Amino acid sequence: MGVSGSGKSHIxxxxxxxxxxxxxxxDDHHSATSIAKMSRGEPLNDGDREGWLVTLSGFYQQHIERHETLVIGCSALKHRYRDLLRRGAPDLKILYLHGNRDTLLARLNTRQTHFFHGExxxxxxxxxLEPPSSEEAFRVDIRLSPSQIVERFLQRIA
Structure with a gap:
């Protein structure tokens, strides 16, 4: 989890x-309306996100029922969003990719094809953003290399 530009998809x-x-x-599961809204530079509200989060929670539930492991790259900005995701995966492990505004903005400014743009x-x-507590998520600074971030998280959940 983390804001746009934090590396959720790559990590x-x-x-x-x-x-x-x-x-x-x-991001592949936002409604066409939400994508259009973000493309115009309009932030999503809780109502825009609710159906999206229910869909993602359902993906977790489906994978659990099939005894499969699932990783979702999702902003999950608010505590209640993370709670909604946990409905489908009560044992959800969260990696919080934390970065300062300047680092995040620099990353966003290099994107060419993503619908989420702008300061x-x-x-x-x-x-x-409601940053998760250390009990809720494992926090890693995005200035670390991707391999360092992955290693630290894998060690944490081992």
């Missing part, structure tokens, strides 16, 4: 590869 794919899990990028959108996510 999530690598974790999934390393543990033999399926990876889902939560105002990042600021909106940073305002909405």
């Amino acid at each position: 999530g794919r690598e974790i999934a590869r390393r543990i033999g899990a399926t990876f889902i990028d939560a 105002s959108m990042l600021d909106s996510q940073l305002r909405d």
Whole structure:
């Protein structure tokens, strides 16, 4: 979890590869309306996110029922969003990819094809972000290399 530009997709794919899990990028499951809204630079609200989070929680539940492991790269900005995700996966392990605004903005400015753009959108996510406690998530600084982040998380959940 983390705001846009924190590396959720890259890190999530690598974790999934390393543990033999399926990876889902939560951004691929936003509604067309939400994608259009973000493309116009309009932040999503709780109502926009609710159905999306229910869908993601359902993916966790389906994988648990099939005895499969799933990694989802998802912003999960608020505590109640993470609680909703836990409905499908009560033992959910969360990696919080934390970064300062300057690092995040620099990363976002290098994106060419993603629908999430701009300083105002990042600021909106940073305002909405309710950082998880150390009991709720494992926090890692995104200035570490991707391999260091993955290793630290894998050691933590081992």
